[in-house]
Amino acid sequence: MNSTHHEPTFVQRYIFSLDHKVIGLQYMITSMIFLLVGFSFMLIMRWQLAFPGHPIPVIGHWLPGWIAPGGVLVPDAYNMLGAMHGTIMIFLGVVPLGVGAFGNYVLPLQIGAPDMAFPRLNMMSYWVYFMGGIVMLGSFLCPGGPAQSGWTSYAPLSVIAGSGQTVWIIGMIFLITSSLFGSINFLVTAINMRAPGLTWFRLPVFVWAQVVTAILLLIAFPVLEAGSILQLLDRVAGTSFFIPAGLIIDGVPMTRAGGGSVLLWQHLFWFLAHPEVYVLILPAMGIVAEILANGTRKPLFGYKEIVGSMIFIGLLSFFVWAHHMFLSGMKSSLAKGFTTTTMIISVPSVAILTCLILSLMGGSIRYRSPMLYALGFLPMFGIGGLTGLPLGFTVTDIYLHDTYYVIGHFHYVVVTGSLIALMGGVVYWFPKFYGRRMNECWNKIHFWLTIIFMNGIFFPMFIQGIAGVQRRLYDPTIQLHNVIVQPTNIFMSASALCLMLTQSIFVVNFFYSMFKGEKTEENPWQATTLEWACPSPPPHGNFTSLPTVYRGPYEYSVPGRSTDWWPQNASN
Numbered sequence: 063m064n065s066t067h068h069e070p071t072f073v074q075r076y077i078f079s080l081d082h083k084v085i086g087l088q089y090m091i092t093s094m095i096f097l098l099v100g101f102s103f104m105l106i107m108r109w110q111l112a113f114p115g116h117p118i119p120v121i122g123h124w125l126p127g128w129i130a131p132g133g134v135l136v137p138d139a140y141n142m143l144g145a146m147h148g149t150i151m152i153f154l155g156v157v158p159l160g161v162g163a164f165g166n167y168v169l170p171l172q173i174g175a176p177d178m179a180f181p182r183l184n185m186m187s188y189w190v191y192f193m194g195g196i197v198m199l200g201s202f203l204c205p206g207g208p209a210q211s212g213w214t215s216y217a218p219l220s221v222i223a224g225s226g227q228t229v230w231i232i233g234m235i236f237l238i239t240s241s242l243f244g245s246i247n248f249l250v251t252a253i254n255m256r257a258p259g260l261t262w263f264r265l266p267v268f269v270w271a272q273v274v275t276a277i278l279l280l281i282a283f284p285v286l287e288a289g290s291i292l293q294l295l296d297r298v299a300g301t302s303f304f305i306p307a308g309l310i311i312d313g314v315p316m317t318r319a320g321g322g323s324v325l326l327w328q329h330l331f332w333f334l335a336h337p338e339v340y341v342l343i344l345p346a347m348g349i350v351a352e353i354l355a356n357g358t359r360k361p362l363f364g365y366k367e368i369v370g371s372m373i374f375i376g377l378l379s380f381f382v383w384a385h386h387m388f389l390s391g392m393k394s395s396l397a398k399g400f401t402t403t404t405m406i407i408s409v410p411s412v413a414i415l416t417c418l419i420l421s422l423m424g425g426s427i428r429y430r431s432p433m434l435y436a437l438g439f440l441p442m443f444g445i446g447g448l449t450g451l452p453l454g455f456t457v458t459d460i461y462l463h464d465t466y467y468v469i470g471h472f473h474y475v476v477v478t479g480s481l482i483a484l485m486g487g488v489v490y491w492f493p494k495f496y497g498r499r500m501n502e503c504w505n506k507i508h509f510w511l512t513i514i515f516m517n518g519i520f521f522p523m524f525i526q527g528i529a530g531v532q533r534r535l536y537d538p539t540i541q542l543h544n545v546i547v548q549p550t551n552i553f554m555s556a557s558a559l560c561l562m563l564t565q566s567i568f569v570v571n572f573f574y575s576m577f578k579g580e581k582t583e584e585n586p587w588q589a590t591t592l593e594w595a596c597p598s599p600p601p602h603g604n605f606t607s608l609p610t611v612y613r614g615p616y617e618y619s620v621p622g623r624s625t626d627w628w629p630q631n632a633s634n
């Protein structure tokens with residue numbers, strides 16, 4: 063396969079590599095760093111929420127005066143950290159890890175391809191993403207600091223906010239462009255480069271999840287890119303796409319035409335941002351499906367139902383966006399329609415979760431660490447999904463909108479759901495990445511501590527939300543009804559600090575095992591899919607000889623066979 067291969071220089075091999083595996087690992091390391099950055103911002107906010115107005119210990123006095131004079135966080139800086147936390151965690155952390163890292167590394171291997179269809183475009187997608195991250199962090203150098211209009215950048219606040227908001231928009235344009243490059247590459251690769259015999263319904267669920275995700279990104283992101291450019295024009299060119307007439311800021315009437323619509327921005331933003339939440343969860347579901355099939359030693363329950371549900375979610379995710387806008391002043395007749403579609407979209411999500419849970423039935427489960435993360439995902443995503451239902455109904459959303467109930471709901475989906483699954487994916491494919499495995503004992507300690515502390519942070523959020531605690535509140539104690547639940551803020555912040563400390567176990571185990579971990583053979587988990595049919599780590603071009611596929615992806619425990627796994631490319 064790699065007769066034309068030549069020795070790349072160091073820069074070609076590790077910096078500007080065209081190899082999907084190297085690009086995948088670049089995405090992995092970079093997105094992990096951004097996750098830690100986004101989490102650190104949150105830890106500062108959590109201190110303020112637990113001990114409003116108290117100097118931040120240890121780092122308080124190191125922070126610049128416009129963020130924390132005397133070590134005490136100021137309200138504007140709280141808004142900035144909140145906006146950047148959300149933006150970084152989603153667009154620089156979880157999505158690049160789930161799609162950029164795992165999609166890039168695993169998809170070509172699972173379809174038996176030597177690389178992505180467009181290696182140069184692939185390299186560009188990483189470096190445009192990287193630039194987007196630098197621009198986003200660079201906004202901290204702007205006079206007045208970074209963006210402070212939430213990750214949703216709602217107008218008119220986002221149009222009148224400081225210059226950091228302009229840099230936020232430019233950063234978003236970089237990140238959106240990078241995702242579009244990636245989506246085109248994933249789709250063309252999955253459609254055109256499958257190994258002989260690898261028909262669509264022999265594809266692993268992971269590949270299906272990446273394909274649906276790429277389609278979502280390709281359709282939804284251009285809308286936000288267009289919206290971002292319009293918002294940029296409102297900020298720098300005096301247009302009024304999102305500025306209504308007669309706006310008065312600090313007692314001074316705005317001198318521009320007006321006639322624009324603030325709701326228009328919300329529609330454009332959520333037309334992307336709701337499919338985006340499926341971009342956050344679908345890759346995680348794909349990873350969990352791979353680990354469960356391997357760990358239960360039996361075919362997945364309802365393979366076709368899972369794939370069908372993913373496609374149905376992909377389709378319907380374009381018809382639910384306005385459930386984020388029930389209180390925006392939008393027409394109530396419109397709200398009825400979106401309530402209906404939102405209830406319908408919960409069906410395929412529950413179907414996928416049910417199939418994954420039923421896959422455990424009758425399995426001879428191997429309790430190795432990847433399996434723990436996959437098992438942890440199931441109830442956590444369950445809580446995340448089910449707590450979304452009251453938010454989809456206008457009657458209950460009127461009460462819960464913009465409270466900590468909402469924060470609890472989506473963090474159960476994206477943190478205890480997606481992040482736990484993504485960590486499981488790192489542990490599961492680590493032997494393929496480096497030919498070594500991460501330390502099993504430390505993985506298990508990390509898993510249990512992580513899931514306990516995550517619940518310590520996010521479960522009390524439901525209690526706070528039902529008690530009426532608003533989100534984006536710098537000092538919750540200024541509202542009397544919040545005082546009664548203030549002790550939960552101390553408990554949640556302590557859990558958040560413990561969660562951060564626990565991640566050091568994962569980070570040390572990851573980098574230590576990269577060089578010193580126990581060496582593994584090509585297929586240490588005795589798995590059936592094609593990525594395990596090439597050396598670990600795979601050479602440039604991946605397969606010494608092009609694989610041919612003879613059966614479905616999860617032929618485990620087939621009666622009459624000597625081993626309980628039957629690889630897709632085994633000719634007999």
Ligand code: HEM
Pocket residue numbers: 101104107144145147148149151152156211212213214342469473476477481519533534535558
């Ligand atoms: C792992 C630890 C995390 C903790 C402790 C945490 C905590 C929080 C808290 C307390 C807020 C609400 C702040 C407020 O409204 O004042 C928040 C907001 C948010 N978080 Fe997280 N979060 C974590 C991870 C994540 C991840 C992984 C994602 C995304 C993938 C995420 C996305 C968001 C978003 C989008 C917001 C809303 C930001 C805004 O108001 O504009 N968080 N987070």
Ligand SMILES: [Cu+2]
Pocket residue numbers: 335336339382383385386
């Ligand atoms: Cu939504």
